[in-house]
């Protein structure tokens with residue numbers, strides 16, 4: 001028992017915030033990842049939250065917050081203590097790509113999200129005509145807007161699960177690094193305090 005609890009206490013917890021416009025595929029993706037199954041999804045009013053097992057020494061909690069226009073004003077309530085941001089884009093929704101990009105840029109400007117790593121998911125790659133990851137990277141001007149943080153763009157399909165394992169490996173690694181540097185920063189602060 002003692003051995004088990006001391007081992008358990010070494011597992012870090014990371015908070016992952018998943019945002020994107022309504023219908024981008026966030027809930028489908030979350031449940032595919034959690035249960036390896038596709039569920040009928042309803043528009044998310046509020047949020048869904050799930051703990052996801054990883055093969056690394058870190059447990060992740062994924063917050064999937066509703067993306068309808070009226071919900072977007074509440075996104076900022078979820079920014080504090082986030083270790084990584086996942087932003088989901090419907091790669092076929094060319095009409096709302098600009099809106100999605102504007103919302104994304106707005107998130108990145110928030111002080112709480114400063115330096116927080118980002119994985120952008122170019123979802124719905126199974127649909128013909130979907131913009132590919134390179135096109136999404138260019139359209140979202142990732143080089144410019146994410147120059148202060150780790151970032152990665154992953155093409156995926158939430159229905160088949162293609163690309164999700166790679167994406168969440170990346171997210172977990174980023175979140176782990178982010179947590180470690182926060183902890184190291186905290187240690188330095190504590191040492192200074194003692195001096």
Ligand code: G3D
Nearest residue numbers: 022023024025026027028041123124125157158159
């Ligand atoms: P949201 O949580 O971001 O609002 P949902 O989005 O997960 O509710 O998904 C919105 C719709 O997109 C759902 O279809 C869902 O099945 C579909 N979808 C999500 N991801 C993919 C994908 O990768 N490929 C395809 N083809 N469809 C996807 P409905 O018809 O239920 O609205």
